[in-house]
Amino acid sequence: MAFGTTRNAPSPEPKGALSTSPSPSPSRDIAHNGRNYLGLRGAKLGWAITSVATIGFLLFGYDQGVMSGIITGEYFNKEFPATYGSDQHASTIQGTVTSVYELGCFGGALTALFLGERMGRLRTICLGAVIMILGTVIQVTAFDAHFGLGQFIIGRVVTGVGNGFNTATIPTWQAECSTGASRGMLVCIEAAMIAVGTFIAYWFDFGLSFVPSHVQWRLPIAFQIVFAIGLIAGVCVLPESPRWLLAHGHEDEGTRVIAFLRGEAIDSEPVLREKRNILAGIARVQSEGHCKNRDLLTGGKTQHLRRTLLGASSQVFQQLGGCNAVIYYCPVLFENSVHLDRTLSLVLGGVLATVYALSTLASFTLVEKLGRRPMFLIGSFGQMVAMIITFACLIPGSVSASKGAAFGLYLYIIFFGSTWLELPWLYPAEINPLRTRTKANAISTSANWIFNFMVVQVVPTMVASIGWGTYLFFAVMNALFIPVIYFYYPETKGRSLEEIDLLFAKGYLNGGGMEYVTVSKTMPRLTEHEVERQIAEIEGVEKVEGAGGVDNGREDVENARGRQGSEPTLLNEVRADRGEDVNDPATTFNPIKGG
Structure with missing residues (x-):
């Protein structure tokens, strides 16, 4: 006798029947009731949501790259003299000013984990954007006579908190509203926007480097507000996640959003079937109770602990591979390691950011054709070779040899942009089951921010103290990733x-x-x-x-x-x-x- 699966044919809920979904509270208005979301429906509405989601990651990338061109700028150093110089003390201050942003991101991501479900996706994103605007204002109004560098650092932390809110919430909102796009493609689009944001920041820094005033650094910092306002404007006219609406008692509006996203009538069978599936998932979570922290430590057939560690390790490896040593400090590395003048360093930094953005296009097809494991392995090997070229060319200490080091940095960013930029955001979401996915992904993201902070903090000091040894360290780290990936990372391409x-x-x-x-x-x-x-x-x-x-x-x-x-x-x-x-x-x- 063969095994089989039995399912009842779905049918619309009869009028007057008692709904099994949570009842809306009379004291709460249904979010976005009556809005038509710019008249968009179906695929067009889905692409509008994706476009607004990418603004959040564009802002993420811009804020990552903006400090690279101003941390050694003339007027920034005049305003904050502690950041001037290439000795170990000045390098440590430069690292602190840049890296505290990551601590803010870490705190914001954790806060969003606890508040986000209560507030909803759109309100959380709006709050994150508002916090980023506040942090930007704190930074651009910092003057040496008024707490100066301390105020600027506080502004960096506040901006990071807002970005932490957004990076923890935007992918969830997009995933819960999206239709028809593969997991890999959505992540690659988001990751590409990080690179595009860095590209904009580098060239903006370069253009304003010729302005002989404090506008040279204040305007690039302030320009973040443009992206934040665009993000707020976008989420104000687009729908809330239908899953969040149904889970919090807004059944009518949740059904209406599903109809808009699918381009179907509100009482059509596909809309009602999807609504029932979402409500069934909500009922399952409520019946089992929330995932406890100890659930992440279980082994057995579910292998929660192994899967959590695999996801978190991919984020840690991304940072220890040296990506943000190159992205955050590219012009500084060209100045201090390759010994180029500041103008040429900024130009080469802008070109590197351009190559970085273009390299992400390869991932759009490679992620589904090659698979995750080959991309991890190719990326690690390529990054290792690039770092070997960089440190080997810096050993002689000559100007001609150091040009080879510049090539090594370009080669590195090509491999990173087409592989390791995207995969650590995709892999944890795929390998963790629904029950532990939220907490496991939070651990992965937190690991990324903490190691991001560590790398960005110590790189200037490493360059000042051990020089080419910095790149040798990253070459060794990338070499160590290869056997771990080969023996322990299972392939997930094409798997449900x-x-x-x-x-x-x-x-x-x-x-x-x-x-x-x-x-x-x-x-x-x-x-x-x-x-x-x-x-x-x-x-x-x-x-x-x-x-x-x-x-x-x-x-x-x-x-x-x-x-x-x-x-x-x-x-x-x-x-x-x-x-x-x-x-x-x-x-x-x-x-x-x-x-």
Whole structure:
């Protein structure tokens, strides 16, 4: 007898029926009630949401790159004399002024994790943009006679908090509103905007470097407000996440948003079916309770701990590979390491930012054609070679040899922009199951900000004290990534989230260690039915043949469920990743029915 999956055909909720969704509070108005979202529907509305989401990452990239051209600027150093010079003390101050932004991002991301669900996606993004504007104002009004450098540092931290709010919220809002785009493509578009923002910042810094006044550094800092206002304007006319609306009692508006996003009538079957799926997922989360911190430490067939560590390690490796040593300090590196004059250093920094932005285009196709593992490995090897070229050309100390070091930095940014820029934002979201995804991704993002802070803080001091040894360090780090990725990072290209759950379960049952990579190579692509059948077999839910087989089989099913207790099973996690209600018998895999 074949295994099968039984599902009731979805049907619209009858009028007058008691809704199973949360009831809206009378004291709360439904968000955006009656708005038509600029008259956009379907794919056009989806692209409008993506466009506004990319403004947030454009702002992220701009704020990352803007300090690179002004930290050694004449009028910035005159305003804040402690930042002038290339000795260890001045280099440490430069690192602190630049890196405190990352601490603000870390704090903002953690705060958004606790407040974001209560406030909603759009309000959180608006708050983040407003905080960034406030931080920008604090920075541009800093004068040496009025707390000077301390005020500027506080402004950097405040701006970082706002960016932390946005980077923690925008991807969720976009994902919950998007239709038809692959996971990889969406992440690549967002990552490309980080590079474009850096490109704008570098050339803006260069253009204003010829202005003989404090406008040279105040205007590039203030220009961030333009992006922040654009972000606020965009989210004010676009819809809230339908999942958030339905989860917080705004059922009518949530249904209306789904209809706009799908380009369908509000009472059409696709809209009602998607609404039921979302409500089923919400009911599942409520029935299981919230993910506890200790759930991230579990092993077994779900492998939560391994998956959390894999995602976090990709973010840590991105930073230890040296990316922000190049992005934040490119003109400084050209001045202090390659020994070029400031104007030429700014020009080469702008060209590097241009190459950086263009290199991201390759990832749009490579991420789905080559896969995650090959891109990780190629990127690590390429970055290692680039850093070897850089430090080797700096050893002689001659001007002619140092030109080869400049080539090494360009080669590095090409490999980084086409591989490691995007993958650490995509990989954690793919390998973590729905139950732990929010907390696991928060850990990954937090790891990124902390190691980002560490690298940006110490690089100027490293360059001042050990010179070419800085690039040797990053070459060694990239070399160390290669065996870790090769032996422990399973491929996820083309896999559904349910297949990835099964992949880790099979790897665990095969002995763990490097078996996860082996399974990812050998396990064929599976249909939804095949995934659920194999998961059921792994869970020990099997049909018993012979007399009374159906009754005995049902008894075995109940016994298996009883043994699993109240803890979420692997089978439930697979169904949760599809948005199904694990308590609904209509969607439950039944191993004792024929296919």
